[in-house]
Amino acid sequence: MAEGGAGPGGESLLFLTDEQLRKGIEAMFFAYRGFTADPDRILDNYAYGRAHHRALHFIHRSPGTTVNNLLGILGVTKQSLNRVLRTLIEDGLVESRVGRKDKRERHLFLTEKGAQLERELSDAQRARMRAAYRAAGPAAVAGFRQVLEAMMDPDLRRQYQTIKDTTS
Amino acid sequence: MAEGGAGPGGESLLFLTDEQLRKGIEAMFFAYRGFTADPDRILDNYAYGRAHHRALHFIHRSPGTTVNNLLGILGVTKQSLNRVLRTLIEDGLVESRVGRKDKRERHLFLTEKGAQLERELSDAQRARMRAAYRAAGPAAVAGFRQVLEAMMDPDLRRQYQTIKDTTS
DNA sequence: TTGGAAAGTCAACAAGGCTGACATAAAATC
DNA sequence: GATTTTATGTCAGCCTTGTTGACTTTCCAA
Incomplete structure (x- = not known):
């Protein structure tokens, strides 16, 4: 895989020094901090954390998704996700509906209130992404x-x- | 900033839909998981965490750096960093030398053992970065x-x- | 020389990961 | 119809890694 380096569109062999790779690694590290900084600031005002943001994002993204789907996407345990979902449901940001076909499943939706917070968070994150895209x-x-x-x-x-x- | 979009090298105005930006956001999310996956697996074998990895990385990167320098780079509190440093020092991976000019400062260095672990971690991370670079x-x-x-x-x-x- | 700032340490707490054990309901299978 | 599997939820307890607050030692400047 990638061993000749001269695939379709490839310039030629890529000689990558440890130094170049280290810069890429550090770029990821510092950029990810920026990537999460704005939502984190907003979340502080609501006593929620990054875990809540991720849940809101993917429920917004795929309304009606099941708990199990979400587990696969987020890569956490059900116990961990459940703690987050429980607070979001209690606070009226997320609605959990028993499945019609398979009643074991719970389908997750954002309430109006949940959609509002999701919008506030994603607006901030998109603004930064947009600025970076335009600059680059x-x-x-x-x-x-x-x-x-x-x-x-x-x-x-x-x-x-x-x-x-x-x-x- | 970036409001016209037609800076040097810019094609023209960039029209960025929320959908395009969302894809970029999710790409960051999923890629960062991959980015940390290999070191995380290795760290499990040593009962260390990501915080230890970050400390080893930046001490390797700037030998003799002070605790305060490291704080600025890592963006955590000194108390949080101290816990990580203490275990690394106790386990003989990091050496802390009292500053000669300013005895309040501690200068940090990797021991041979610390350098070994740092190499194991960064080899894994570089391998993934190299593969991604070559593929792209x-x-x-x-x-x-x-x-x-x-x-x-x-x-x-x-x-x-x-x-x-x-x-x- | 004394008072404040800086660097580092210790203690205690919180968020959010994890595992393990268990309960329930529904679906799937035998 | 009985049994097993699946989807979900819950409780308890642990770990890592953030946080704040209080403290010591050292340095520097008024």
């Missing part, structure tokens, strides 16, 4: 997405693409 | 770095560039 330009954006996709675990990449295809 | 190609890599850099908080970007310049 369209070609850079394409490269950014390619490298990130190649960096995912195959299982996670499948999750990412499934979600991506569902709505694009 | 050189142009994509440049774009990847540009977008990440634009996504950082200005303070963090300065940290990143300081470190970058020190050794490139």
Whole structure:
């Protein structure tokens, strides 16, 4: 895999020094901090954490998703997710409906209140992403997405693409 | 900032839909999971966590750095960092030397044992980064770095560039 | 020389991961 | 129809890694 380096579109062999790779690693580290900074600030005002944000994001993204689906996407245990979901449901941000076909399943939806918070969080995160995209330009954006996709675990990449295809 | 979009090298105005931005956000989320997966697996064998990895990385990166420097880079409280450093020092992975000029400061160095673990961790992380870079190609890599850099908080970007310049 | 600032340490608490054990209901299978 | 599997939820307890508050030692400047 990638051993000749001269695939379709590849320039030639890529010689990558440890130094170049280290810079990429640190770029990921620092950029991820920026990526989460704005939502984290907002969440502080509501006594919620990053875990709540992730749940809201993916419920917004796939309304009616089941708890089990969400577990697969988030990669946490059901106990961990349940703690977060319970507070969101108690606080009236998320609604849990028993499945019609399979009554064991719970389908998750954002309430109006939940959608509001999700919007506040994602507006902030999109604003930063938009600014970065504009600063870097369209070609850079394409490269950014390619490298990130190649960096995912195959299982996670499948999750990412499934979600991506569902709505694009 | 970036409001016209037609800066040097910019194609023209970038029209970015919420959908495009959401994909970028999810790409960051899933890619970061992959990014940390290999080191996390290794750390499990040693009863260390991601925080230990970060400390080892940046001490390796800047030998002799002070605790205070490290705090600025890692963005955690000194108490939080101290707990991690204490175990690394007790376990003989890190050496802490009292400053000669200012005896309040502690200068941090990896021991041979610490350097060994750091190498094991960064080898794994670099391998994934290398594979992703090769799969995506050189142009994509440049774009990847540009977008990440634009996504950082200005303070963090300065940290990143300081470190970058020190050794490139 | 004394008072404040800086660096580091200790103690205690909180969020959010984890495992394990168990309960319930519904679906699937034998 | 009985049994097993699946989906979900809950309780208890642990770990890592954040946090704040209080404290010591050291340095520096008024």
